[in-house]
Amino acid sequence: MTDHSGEIGSVLVVGSGLIGTSVALALRGHGVDVHLTDRDPAVASRAAQLGAGTTDPPDQQVDLAVVAVSPSATAETVAGLIAGNVAATVVDTAATKADVLRDVRAAVGDAPHFVGTHPMAGRERSGPSAARADLFVGRPWVIAESESDPLSMQRAHRLVELCGGVAVVMAAAAHDAAVALVSHVPQVAASLVAARLAEGDDAALGLAGQGLRDVTRVAASDPDLWVDVLVANAEPVARLLAELRQDVDDVIAALYDVGEDQDWGRTSLREVLVRGNAGRARLPGKHGGRPTPYAVVPVVLADRPGELARLFADAGRAGVNVEDVRIEHSPGQPVGLVEVSVAPRSRERLVSALADLGWVVHD
Amino acid sequence: MTDHSGEIGSVLVVGSGLIGTSVALALRGHGVDVHLTDRDPAVASRAAQLGAGTTDPPDQQVDLAVVAVSPSATAETVAGLIAGNVAATVVDTAATKADVLRDVRAAVGDAPHFVGTHPMAGRERSGPSAARADLFVGRPWVIAESESDPLSMQRAHRLVELCGGVAVVMAAAAHDAAVALVSHVPQVAASLVAARLAEGDDAALGLAGQGLRDVTRVAASDPDLWVDVLVANAEPVARLLAELRQDVDDVIAALYDVGEDQDWGRTSLREVLVRGNAGRARLPGKHGGRPTPYAVVPVVLADRPGELARLFADAGRAGVNVEDVRIEHSPGQPVGLVEVSVAPRSRERLVSALADLGWVVHD
Numbered sequence: 001m002t003d004h005s006g007e008i009g010s011v012l013v014v015g016s017g018l019i020g021t022s023v024a025l026a027l028r029g030h031g032v033d034v035h036l037t038d039r040d041p042a043v044a045s046r047a048a049q050l051g052a053g054t055t056d057p058p059d060q061q062v063d064l065a066v067v068a069v070s071p072s073a074t075a076e077t078v079a080g081l082i083a084g085n086v087a088a089t090v091v092d093t094a095a096t097k098a099d100v101l102r103d104v105r106a107a108v109g110d111a112p113h114f115v116g117t118h119p120m121a122g123r124e125r126s127g128p129s130a131a132r133a134d135l136f137v138g139r140p141w142v143i144a145e146s147e148s149d150p151l152s153m154q155r156a157h158r159l160v161e162l163c164g165g166v167a168v169v170m171a172a173a174a175h176d177a178a179v180a181l182v183s184h185v186p187q188v189a190a191s192l193v194a195a196r197l198a199e200g201d202d203a204a205l206g207l208a209g210q211g212l213r214d215v216t217r218v219a220a221s222d223p224d225l226w227v228d229v230l231v232a233n234a235e236p237v238a239r240l241l242a243e244l245r246q247d248v249d250d251v252i253a254a255l256y257d258v259g260e261d262q263d264w265g266r267t268s269l270r271e272v273l274v275r276g277n278a279g280r281a282r283l284p285g286k287h288g289g290r291p292t293p294y295a296v297v298p299v300v301l302a303d304r305p306g307e308l309a310r311l312f313a314d315a316g317r318a319g320v321n322v323e324d325v326r327i328e329h330s331p332g333q334p335v336g337l338v339e340v341s342v343a344p345r346s347r348e349r350l351v352s353a354l355a356d357l358g359w360v361v362h363d
Numbered sequence: 364m365t366d367h368s369g370e371i372g373s374v375l376v377v378g379s380g381l382i383g384t385s386v387a388l389a390l391r392g393h394g395v396d397v398h399l400t401d402r403d404p405a406v407a408s409r410a411a412q413l414g415a416g417t418t419d420p421p422d423q424q425v426d427l428a429v430v431a432v433s434p435s436a437t438a439e440t441v442a443g444l445i446a447g448n449v450a451a452t453v454v455d456t457a458a459t460k461a462d463v464l465r466d467v468r469a470a471v472g473d474a475p476h477f478v479g480t481h482p483m484a485g486r487e488r489s490g491p492s493a494a495r496a497d498l499f500v501g502r503p504w505v506i507a508e509s510e511s512d513p514l515s516m517q518r519a520h521r522l523v524e525l526c527g528g529v530a531v532v533m534a535a536a537a538h539d540a541a542v543a544l545v546s547h548v549p550q551v552a553a554s555l556v557a558a559r560l561a562e563g564d565d566a567a568l569g570l571a572g573q574g575l576r577d578v579t580r581v582a583a584s585d586p587d588l589w590v591d592v593l594v595a596n597a598e599p600v601a602r603l604l605a606e607l608r609q610d611v612d613d614v615i616a617a618l619y620d621v622g623e624d625q626d627w628g629r630t631s632l633r634e635v636l637v638r639g640n641a642g643r644a645r646l647p648g649k650h651g652g653r654p655t656p657y658a659v660v661p662v663v664l665a666d667r668p669g670e671l672a673r674l675f676a677d678a679g680r681a682g683v684n685v686e687d688v689r690i691e692h693s694p695g696q697p698v699g700l701v702e703v704s705v706a707p708r709s710r711e712r713l714v715s716a717l718a719d720l721g722w723v724v725h726d
Binding site: 120121122132134139140142168170174177178179181182183185186187188189190191192193194195196197198200201203204205206207208209211212213214215216217218219220221223224226227230231234235237238240241242243244245247248249251252255256258262265266269270272273274275276277278279280281282283298300306307308309310311312313314315316317322325 | 485503545560571576582607628639
């Protein structure tokens with residue numbers, strides 16, 4: 001029987017890829033009854049083997065259907081589930097919201113049992129084997145404002161909660177503009193920078209450093225998925241790209257000008273770079289909050305098994321929780337450098353504890 | 364007395380910022396006699412306090428002068444050192460090479476004792492306190508082909524060797540085109556993406572994830588330094604930016620087209636994303652070689668002091684050297700996920716050792 005308290009006892013996951021399987025794993029961890037489907041039955045079976053649920057179809061209406069198929073197939077899948085009365089509530093997880101709401105309404109009219117959602121989590125890898133029960137932990141999960149009935153909204157919130165996400169309620173259009181800004185345009189920019197490298201010569205690429213690797217990391221993402229996303233969010237993305245193109249024009253003009261009027265060109269270039277500083281400074285820290293002012297402690301260590309263990313053991317004994325760590329490692333060289341991030345209040349304690357124990361700390 | 368074997372016994376470092384002080388620290392580690400100067404004497408003193416050398420001026424000609432001042436002051440500083448016969452050999456470290464060679468020649472004519480060089484290393488932080496003796500370890504250090512005398516070329520190579528860098532000999536123009544591709548254009552793109560964020564609303568920025576943080580990391584860099592670099596390399600950068608602008612135009616056109624002719628728009632978008640995949644795949648691994656296919660082992664761990672220590676201790680006992688590590692950490696949540704990178708041959712050993720010891724490994 002469908003639960004009418006907003007609690008979720010049974011779920012149908014439609015699309016057993018990275019997102020669907022991660023949702024399923026998280027729900028299984030809370031004892032929810034999960035049924036898995038996929039257009040490719042072998043994919044659903046793989047998810048089931050990972051402990052994400054069963055591929056047996058539900059024998060009655062489930063409390064919730066979670067649609068995690070490709071963006072272009074989302075609206076029609078949602079419409080089919082609503083028409084079939086398969087679930088008391090249907091949510092989708094596509095990266096854009098206005099188009100899904102519009103297309104679902106076009107197909108089935110008012111859809112009070114449908115809630116558009118978007119978990120802000122992903123990886124460059126895809127498929128059920130990349131799934132993780134904790135994929136959504138601490139990450140924003142947008143719930144689109146809509147005419148859904150209260151019980152369906154409640155189930156959507158409960159889904160986010162069970163997955164460990166942070167529910168963020170936004171209008172669909174505001175969501176789409178936001179992801180164009182923080183996700184879709186950065187993806188295009190990364191792909192365009194990386195596209196320049198395709199024709200570069202080996203000697204040039206041999207000079208690449210960490211900066212270029214960071215800028216282009218997301219350029220490794222799945223083109224087919226991203227075509228879907230960009231097409232679904234075409235207008236907000238195009239609008240921001242037009243602004244970006246204007247800036248590119250200005251930079252090019254400034255560069256051609258510097259031979260003639262150094263001052264104007266330099267001022268113009270500086271203005272763009274300063275705006276970049278300002279935008280970057282507004283980014284929240286890695287946990288979705290305000291930028292976290294971790295203190296970074298650089299420590300020199302030998303390149304052999306056990307050195308990191310010894311370092312972290314010493315940090316643990318000093319009672320310091322390591323928040324993040326970054327290794328700059330140079331094989332063939334006797335030493336590497338580890339940057340250990342800790343809460344600012346723990347910094348001094350860590351530095352003096354490590355120094356006392358003979359570690360070389362770049363303070 | 365100046366050494367005529369190409370060996371470097373005494374060095375004058377001109378400009379005691381990040382690069383100059385890092386060079387000085389590396390050379391001091393090999394017992395080289397290092398003299399530090401800076402247009403701001405307090406900066407040179409700070410470098411000296413860090414053990415980078417002495418602020419006393421040399422009492423005779425040094426073997427080598429290393430110029431590490433701002434890009435726009437480089438050529439005139441080199442010219443002054445040559446005119447003053449202060450060093451047997453002068454090298455610079457500026458991010459562009461053709462303009463420095465041209466300006467030095469314009470100032471002093473043929474300059475057989477000058478070698479243009481560019482260490483491909485840096486950080487977002489600057490100043491002597493950000494310096495590290497190992498900043499150049501394993502990193503490419505370009506030596507520009509020029510009419511320098513053999514002994515000066517030899518000293519430049521020896522400098523790179525003492526700093527642990529990897530000497531890469533290139534024509535100045537080829538170097539400038541290469542850094543436009545792998546460093547200057549990515550910097551501009553990162554700044555332009557970040558510039559969009561300056562006006563974004565808080566709710567939108569709250570949805571930002573790791574992808575955006577990676578794309579915009581270098582946008583935090585010093586605008587004044589980068590104006591100098593971009594002006595010095597204006598033509599190669601402008602040429603590549605013009606290509607990038609063409610791609611931006613194509614993407615915008617494709618996005619506006621998708622309403623009318625889905626097929627053309629989708630094909631055009633996909634082509635750009637696929638080129639991005641191809642370019643990204645050509646990037647060398649973090650150590651400057653071919654992409655290193657590290658195996659990634661994701662391990663779940665509790666969010667408390669000592670867990671990382673225990674993990675790395677267990678990895679060390681299994682005889683596995685951890686090459687890199689990335690923490691996805693969610694405070695307030697009971698668990699985090701650590702991605703441990705190891706040599707592919709060590710992967711299976713690590714996974715089974717950790718699983719035997721009770722770690723939850725996402726395999």
